Amino acid sequence: xxxxxxxxxxxxxxxxxFVLVTVAGATAAAWSSxxxxxxxxxxxxxxxxxxxxxxxxxxxxxxLSYPPDQAALDRIRIAVGENxxxxxxxxxxxxxxxxxxxxxxxxxxxxxxxxxxxxxxxxGKPWLLIGTPIMTTAVNGSRTPSGIEVYSVRDLTAxxxxxxxxxxxxxxxxxxxxxxxxxxxxxxxxxxLRPVRDLRDTARRLADGDLSARTAPQGADELAALTxxxxxxxxxxxxxxxxxxxxxxxxxxxxADVSHELRTPLSTLTAVVEVLAGTTxxxxxxxxxxxxxxxxxxxxxxxxxxxxxxxxxFDAGTAGLRLEETNLADxxxxxxxxxxxxxxxxxxxxxNVVLRCDRRRxxxxxxxxxxxAFRHGEPPVLVRIxxxxxxxxxxxxxxxxxxxxxxxxxxxxxFYKADAARTRTPGSGLGLAIALENAxxxxxxxxxxxxxxxxxxxxxxxxxxLEKL
Amino acid sequence: MRTLVALLGxxxxxxxxIQPSGVSDGGEAPTGLATGxxxxxxxxxxxxxxxxxxxxxxxxxxxxxxxxxxxPGGTGKLHTEITAGEVTRTDVAxxxxxxxxxxxxxxxDVTSLGIDQLVCTTLAVHIQSGGSRNVKVRLVFTLATPESxxxxxxxxxx
Amino acid sequence: xPAILLIEDxxxxxxxxxxxxxRHGHDIRAAETGEDGLREFSSATPDxxxxxxxxxxxxxxxxxxxxxxxxxxxxIILTARGDDFDVVEGLAAGADDYVIxxxxxxxxxxxxxxxxxxxxxxxxxxxxxxxLRIDTAALTVTVRDTPVPLTPTELRLLLTVSQSAGQVFSxxxxxxxxxxxDYLGDSRLVDNCxxxxxxxIEQDAxxxxxxxxxxxxxxxxxxx
Numbered sequence: 001x002x003x004x005x006x007x008x009x010x011x012x013x014x015x016x017x018f019v020l021v022t023v024a025g026a027t028a029a030a031w032s033s034x035x036x037x038x039x040x041x042x043x044x045x046x047x048x049x050x051x052x053x054x055x056x057x058x059x060x061x062x063x064l065s066y067p068p069d070q071a072a073l074d075r076i077r078i079a080v081g082e083n084x085x086x087x088x089x090x091x092x093x094x095x096x097x098x099x100x101x102x103x104x105x106x107x108x109x110x111x112x113x114x115x116x117x118x119x120x121x122x123x124g125k126p127w128l129l130i131g132t133p134i135m136t137t138a139v140n141g142s143r144t145p146s147g148i149e150v151y152s153v154r155d156l157t158a159x160x161x162x163x164x165x166x167x168x169x170x171x172x173x174x175x176x177x178x179x180x181x182x183x184x185x186x187x188x189x190x191x192x193l194r195p196v197r198d199l200r201d202t203a204r205r206l207a208d209g210d211l212s213a214r215t216a217p218q219g220a221d222e223l224a225a226l227t228x229x230x231x232x233x234x235x236x237x238x239x240x241x242x243x244x245x246x247x248x249x250x251x252x253x254x255x256a257d258v259s260h261e262l263r264t265p266l267s268t269l270t271a272v273v274e275v276l277a278g279t280t281x282x283x284x285x286x287x288x289x290x291x292x293x294x295x296x297x298x299x300x301x302x303x304x305x306x307x308x309x310x311x312x313x314f315d316a317g318t319a320g321l322r323l324e325e326t327n328l329a330d331x332x333x334x335x336x337x338x339x340x341x342x343x344x345x346x347x348x349x350x351x352n353v354v355l356r357c358d359r360r361r362x363x364x365x366x367x368x369x370x371x372x373a374f375r376h377g378e379p380p381v382l383v384r385i386x387x388x389x390x391x392x393x394x395x396x397x398x399x400x401x402x403x404x405x406x407x408x409x410x411x412x413x414x415f416y417k418a419d420a421a422r423t424r425t426p427g428s429g430l431g432l433a434i435a436l437e438n439a440x441x442x443x444x445x446x447x448x449x450x451x452x453x454x455x456x457x458x459x460x461x462x463x464x465x466l467e468k469l
Numbered sequence: 470m471r472t473l474v475a476l477l478g479x480x481x482x483x484x485x486x487i488q489p490s491g492v493s494d495g496g497e498a499p500t501g502l503a504t505g506x507x508x509x510x511x512x513x514x515x516x517x518x519x520x521x522x523x524x525x526x527x528x529x530x531x532x533x534x535x536x537x538x539x540x541p542g543g544t545g546k547l548h549t550e551i552t553a554g555e556v557t558r559t560d561v562a563x564x565x566x567x568x569x570x571x572x573x574x575x576x577x578d579v580t581s582l583g584i585d586q587l588v589c590t591t592l593a594v595h596i597q598s599g600g601s602r603n604v605k606v607r608l609v610f611t612l613a614t615p616e617s618x619x620x621x622x623x624x625x626x627x
Numbered sequence: 628x629p630a631i632l633l634i635e636d637x638x639x640x641x642x643x644x645x646x647x648x649x650r651h652g653h654d655i656r657a658a659e660t661g662e663d664g665l666r667e668f669s670s671a672t673p674d675x676x677x678x679x680x681x682x683x684x685x686x687x688x689x690x691x692x693x694x695x696x697x698x699x700x701x702x703i704i705l706t707a708r709g710d711d712f713d714v715v716e717g718l719a720a721g722a723d724d725y726v727i728x729x730x731x732x733x734x735x736x737x738x739x740x741x742x743x744x745x746x747x748x749x750x751x752x753x754x755x756x757x758x759l760r761i762d763t764a765a766l767t768v769t770v771r772d773t774p775v776p777l778t779p780t781e782l783r784l785l786l787t788v789s790q791s792a793g794q795v796f797s798x799x800x801x802x803x804x805x806x807x808x809d810y811l812g813d814s815r816l817v818d819n820c821x822x823x824x825x826x827x828i829e830q831d832a833x834x835x836x837x838x839x840x841x842x843x844x845x846x847x848x849x850x851x
Contacts (some may be wrong), residue, residue: 042487043748057614061501062598065525072557107493115495119487126487135500137509139519139593139626141602146502160487263707264637267729271643274732275650301731320711324814325843335809 010196011189018185019178026177030170038163042119045159046128050117051153054129056080061134068148076134076150083153088146097127101151105131109149119156126156195223199230206230211238255314259305266302273298300428307430310415314437321358322442326361328353328385328392328462335366336383345370349385353392355464361438362462365446366394368431369458373398377456387464391444394460402450410438411448435460473515500599503527509589509625510547511582517625518547519611524554533594534570550583561591566626567620568595568606573592575612584608584616591621602626629743630654632673634664634690635705636682640646640728643675646757647732653739661685665693668700677735679705679708680713688713688720695721699778701742705730705757718819723780724806725813739808745779745786754789757851759828759837761789780805784817788838788848790813797845 060079064072067162073086073093080086093229100122108116108131115132134148198215205213211234218225273295280288314317329349336342366383373381377398384395403411412418415429432446439446444462473611477511522536535557551574560571570591579587584599595614596602605620631653634649638659645655656671661682664773677696680687690728691702704717704725714725726735745766753814754761760769766782768775777785783805788796796804802812816848821840825832841847 038487054496054499057499058501058599061499062503062527062529064502066502066504105492112494114498114580116492117495118492119490121487121489127488132495135498135596135599136502136503137500137599139596143500146500148502156487162488260707263728264640267637268639270644270729271640271647271732275647278650337551338809338811355557363811397536 006068010168011120011193015182015185016190016258018188019347021182022184023174023178023207026181027170027174028043030173033336034163034166034170037166037469041159041162041166042156045156046119049128049154049299052116052200053080053150054115055130055135057132066136066146067422073148078090083155085151086148087151088148097153099129100153101129101131105129105151106149108174109133110145113143113145128156130154131138177240182406195227199223199227202230202234206234206237211339213243231265243282252315255308256316259312261300262305263309265299266298266305269298270302304428305432308432311430311432311433311437314434314441317435319441321371322360323356324359325352325354326357326359326362326389328355328357328394331357331359331362332366332383332394335363336370339367339371341370341374344379344381346375348382350387353385355392355462356444357462358438361441365435365460367433369394369396369460371425372431373400373456374459376400391460391464393456394462396460397451397455397456397457397467402454403456405447408448408450412446417428477500478495497580498531501527501597503597504625506533506536507590507593508533508541509586509593510541511586512547512551515582517582517585519589519593519625520547520624526576527594527597528593530568530570530594532591534559534561534587536588538573539553549586550580552578552583554578563595563600566604568592568604569609570606572611574610576614576616584621585624588621592626594625596626628641628654629674630656630671632664632667632676633657634659634661634669634676634682635679636660637679639671644732644735648677648736648739651732651736653736661687661690664690668694669699673700676700676702677738677739678702680693680717680847682706684706688716689716691720691722699776699781701778702779703735703738703742705833709749714813715815718815721823723778723820725815736809741805744781745782756789756792756837756849761785768828775825776825777824780820781827783827784820785838792849793847795844795847796843799845801845807818 009233013116057076060076062261064075066072068076068088068091070091070093074092077084077093077095077417083098084102085092085094085098087093091213098119102120105116105118106108110133113135115130117131118129120127120129125132126431130152133145134150135143136146137143165204195215196219196234202213204214214231214234215227217224217231273291275284276291277295282289283291289306329347329351332349333347336345336347370383372379373396380399382395382397384393384397386393386395412432433442436446439460439462442462444460446461447459503526505522505526506528507519507521509517510520520541524536537549538551538553538557540549540553554573556573558573562569562571568591570587572587587608591606592602592604595604604620607618607620609617629650633641633644633648633655635657636659641659647658649846656667656673658667661684662702664676664678664682665685678687678691678694678714679711679765682690687704688836691704693805694702696702702725704713704722706713706717707728708727717725724738726738737777749804752765754763758771762768763786768777768782768785784801787801787804797819799812800811801817802808802814802825805811806812806816808816819837822832825835825838828837836851837848839847839849
């Protein structure tokens with residue numbers, strides 16, 4: 001048996017232990033009964049043989065002449081049976097295996113003056129040696145040895161065969177116990193392991209994010225206590241998650257509500273600042289500057305509120321895609337032209353890259369990336385459009401200092417401003433966050449990195465296979 | 470676990486076969502050898518006397534009774550109180566505690582000493598051939614008599 | 628000086644737009660509710676209606692539908708960005724264009740002028756295409772000698788496509804030509820307008836003869 005193959009699983013270990021204990025028990029019981037049965041068998045055979053020898057002798061002695069002659073000794077020997085030795089002083093009568101009788105037995109016979117027996121193994125067989133003196137009894141009952149000693153050797157092979165068959169039966173019984181033991185062990189392992197497995201499944205579901213996963217505790221053992229604890233843990237986790245989600249959605253709704261409410265006064269402001277701006281000609285310089293500030297800041301406020309609302313729509317999941325067949329190079333060129341950037345940007349574009357996308361959202365992304373490149377980087381700004389079988393890429397790079405390691409992970413965060421020194425950043429702080437959301441809405445992606453020679457690089461990836469939504 | 474398996478192996482092996490043993494007690498040795506039976510006669514002062522005979526062997530109760538019935542023999546110091554006929558053959562039945570002897574005699578053929586002669590001779594043979602000393606003897610006579618039902622003991626053998 | 632009816636419930640926004648649009652040379656009348664607006668519409672017969680969709684009482688969509696039922700007066704709707712459903716509903720109800728609040732008065736003025744402009748090409752006389760007769764000087768359209776009333780936008784769309792029959796116009800081209808929108812215009816404006824135009828001039832709007840769809844590109848006039 002190889003002990004390097006130790007069973008690993010809980011089930012295997014349970015089954016092996018159970019089977020071993022069962023088989024050991026069955027073997028011990030079978031062995032014990034076989035043992036006591038064989039002892040009883042040997043004892044009873046021994047008693048039967050000695051008693052019959054004694055009876056045979058007692059039956060013949062009154063007929064024997066005393067002191068005996070050789071004929072009398074022969075008569076005794078024949079009466080007792082084969083393998084017998086009879087001695088009287090110098091005389092003896094012997095046949096068969098009588099030579100097996102050891103000196104110790106003869107000494108015992110002479111000293112103990114009664115029948116003795118001994119089991120020996122000789123010539124590969126078990127033997128029973130019986131030795132006895134024949135006594136003379138006086139009328140008053142006192143006994144003295146007659147000088148005749150009888151030794152008989154009895155073959156116990158038959159008894160041994162009987163015992164062997166008993167042992168074989170015991171071994172077979174133990175072996176028979178193996179099969180039901182395995183079966184019972186499997187049953188027991190099943191009942192023990194099922195709650196363990198249930199608990200494991202629940203834990204896995206919890207780990208996968210299904211916080212409603214629970215296990216019904218069974219019984220009142222340690223496993224049930226563990227199950228209860230796991231359930232409690234899951235419940236409190238679920239509670240915290242629900243609370244957190246509610247707070248988060250409350251915050252988002254608040255942002256959406258605020259920006260929505262801001263829109264009405266902004267509508268008025270937008271309408272009237274134009275009037276105000278148109279009348280600055282006759283104003284004093286202070287008043288004119290104030291009016292111009294009001295116009296600029298109103299426009300900024302409008303952009304901020306619009307960005308906030310856009311972000312709110314992404315958060316609420318109500319942002320929709322309006323997919324149209326779009327020539328990517330044309331769309332990017334239109335975007336640049338509309339903002340008068342065409343002269344300042346190097347556009348390297350593979351023509352005839354046509355894909356389905358939302359043109360307004362694409363415009364928002366490109367405008368944001370190029371606008372950022374102008375604001376934070378240095379010219380020349382390069383926009384490169386490339387295409388593979390699966391996706392199209394729009395890459396915007398500048399020649400500025402690039403993005404520091406500290407900024408890079410946060411560049412798409414809302415209201416994250418890289419250069420705190422620049423207090424008057426015209427952006428809302430939501431531009432890249434919105435650009436990223438727009439890219440994801442297209443099942444695409446937007447990534448930020450640095451060029452080898454410095455300068456930031458933003459890469460927009462758009463899948464080409466978008467079906468009409 | 471290793472220990473358990475080893476133990477199992479030892480136990481299984483130990484269960485096999487007949488183990489040799491030392492010398493053990495095998496019970497009482499047989500007896501019954503004697504140079505001859507012991508017969509009982511009566512001396513001049515009317516006392517029961519044992520007379521060992523040298524017959525070379527003990528023989529049976531019936532043998533001893535037959536010898537008894539044939540008288541004490543030549544010396545003349547002893548006599549018998551049994552009036553014997555020609556028939557000396559008796560039937561002896563030994564059952565636990567009781568030896569029943571069917572005599573070829575009537576009650577009138579024996580005196581009470583003669584009955585003791587018969588009982589003692591019977592018991593002597595019985596004891597010498599290994600029998601118990603606490604055995605009663607019933608003498609059954611040929612003619613129906615209450616004496617046939619009595620269980621007797623020998624005054625010399627207690 | 629075009630007479631414009633502004634229907635907007637918020638008094639400050641209404642007043643602000645009134646002030647701004649007046650400075651752009653429009654004759655503004657303002658109404659607070661849909662009911663007021665419709666009453667004003669029938670009494671004052673404006674050239675164009677600027678309509679906020681979010682109104683108490685009967686909403687902007689209803690008002691737009693009533694105005695369209697009453698005649699060919701163009702309607703520009705005011706909506707909030709992202710309220711895409713409103714845009715779709717408003718265009719289906721017959722609106723000619725929409726702007727998103729908050730709107731710069733300059734932008735709104737440009738849209739108003741674009742929608743009111745019936746023709747931007749020099750009149751070249753009468754075009755006859757089958758049973759359709761277009762008088763580019765009088766700006767009238769008849770089908771089988773029956774006059775067909777068209778809104779300025781519908782008329783301008785028809786004039787644009789019929790000017791070069793057989794030529795395919797993309798939606799973008801039409802947006803720029805008819806609505807004077809920039810490159811990010813909403814192509815749904817074109818589709819809605821084409822649909823309304825077909826309902827008026829085609830015998831079977833499901834199988835149009837005059838304004839035909841070129842799948843994946845846009846529209847084309849004829850060939851008959």
